[in-house]
Amino acid sequence: MEVRMINPFLSAAVNVLTTMANITPQPGKPFLKTKDTAMGDVSAIIGITGEAQGSMALTFTESCILKLASSLMGEDYTELNDEVKDSVGELTNMICGDARRRLSETGIILQAGIPTIVAGKSHSITHIADGPRLAVPFQTKWGSFIIEIAFNKS
Amino acid sequence: MDCKGLTVLVVDDFTTMRRIIRNILRDLGFGTVIDAEDGAAAVKILETQKVDLVISDWNMPTMNGLELLKWVRANAATRNLPFLMVTAESQKENIMEAVKAKVSNYVVKPFTAQSLAEKLQKLLFH
Numbered sequence: 001m002e003v004r005m006i007n008p009f010l011s012a013a014v015n016v017l018t019t020m021a022n023i024t025p026q027p028g029k030p031f032l033k034t035k036d037t038a039m040g041d042v043s044a045i046i047g048i049t050g051e052a053q054g055s056m057a058l059t060f061t062e063s064c065i066l067k068l069a070s071s072l073m074g075e076d077y078t079e080l081n082d083e084v085k086d087s088v089g090e091l092t093n094m095i096c097g098d099a100r101r102r103l104s105e106t107g108i109i110l111q112a113g114i115p116t117i118v119a120g121k122s123h124s125i126t127h128i129a130d131g132p133r134l135a136v137p138f139q140t141k142w143g144s145f146i147i148e149i150a151f152n153k154s
Numbered sequence: 155m156d157c158k159g160l161t162v163l164v165v166d167d168f169t170t171m172r173r174i175i176r177n178i179l180r181d182l183g184f185g186t187v188i189d190a191e192d193g194a195a196a197v198k199i200l201e202t203q204k205v206d207l208v209i210s211d212w213n214m215p216t217m218n219g220l221e222l223l224k225w226v227r228a229n230a231a232t233r234n235l236p237f238l239m240v241t242a243e244s245q246k247e248n249i250m251e252a253v254k255a256k257v258s259n260y261v262v263k264p265f266t267a268q269s270l271a272e273k274l275q276k277l278l279f280h
Contacts, residue, residue, distance in 0.1 A: 015264060016263075016264045019264035019265065019266055020174075020264045020265075069170070072170060072173075072174060073170060073173045073174060073177070074173075074177050082169075083169055083170070083173075086168055086169045086170050087168075087170040089168055089170075090168040090170040090171050091170075093168065093213070093242050093263075094242050094263045094264050096242070097241070097242025097243060097244060097262075097263060098242065098244070098263075098264065100242075100244075100245065101244040101245060101262070104245040104246070109245065109247075112213075113213075114167065114213055114214075114215065
């Protein structure tokens with residue numbers, strides 16, 4: 001997978017959280033993820049089409065998304081309820097959109113669908129793309145999240 | 155901003171974004187905020203209630219924001235309604251399409267409360 005396809009998603013994650021929640025996530029070491037099991041408590045996945053086909057997923061630990069959703073919506077969430085899960089979908093939507101904008105500025109035009117949210121310990125995220133699945137962990141003052149990106153090889 | 159008497163319709167399929175925008179509008183002093191989860195639900199509201207401003211997402215099931223905008227502009231009762239698109243769809247082609255459909259203004263997600271407030275000020279009071 002080319003760096004030029006990945007970096008816009010990482011920059012987008014930083015931009016979205018900095019702008020909407022006033023926190024600056026720090027990226028960790030990327031790795032290739034070989035299993036479908038999510039590395040967190042709640043995820044959203046969004047399909048990507050156009051000049052490349054694939055998907056992006058965002059997975060949060062419960063502690064991180066509770067604080068983040070509370071900050072976004074001005075509430076004090078203490079459990080992973082439907083409103084908190086919904087926020088993962090919207091964050092995925094924004095990060096993917098911002099990444100697509102960055103890629104369009106380099107001439108790569110992509111479209112995206114509407115995110116699907118899934119939650120629960122040991123839930124799975126299935127990317128349909130046949131290319132490698134790159135995972136990038138992020139740390140915030142509220143906990144961690146992971147971005148996964150996979151594109152078709154062709 | 156003197157907006158206490160204004161009614162705003164916020165259209166987005168994500169509760170989170172409707173809540174974020176609602177909070178910003180409340181802090182700015184807007185009187186009434188109504189929610190809709192997609193364009194079709196927004197049309198039902200617009201057919202029966204007076205609204206002063208529509209703030210809408212683009213990508214939504216059933217009826218998306220662009221389709222809603224076209225409906226608003228084609229309908230005699232809502233033709234001149236201020237319509238602000240607030241969306242993650244930020245590529246030039248999308249913006250041009252919305253402009254062609256006569257969107258009043260466009261906010262790209264992510265956005266700060268201040269940037270939204272500035273667009274609203276410009277849209278409603280200039």
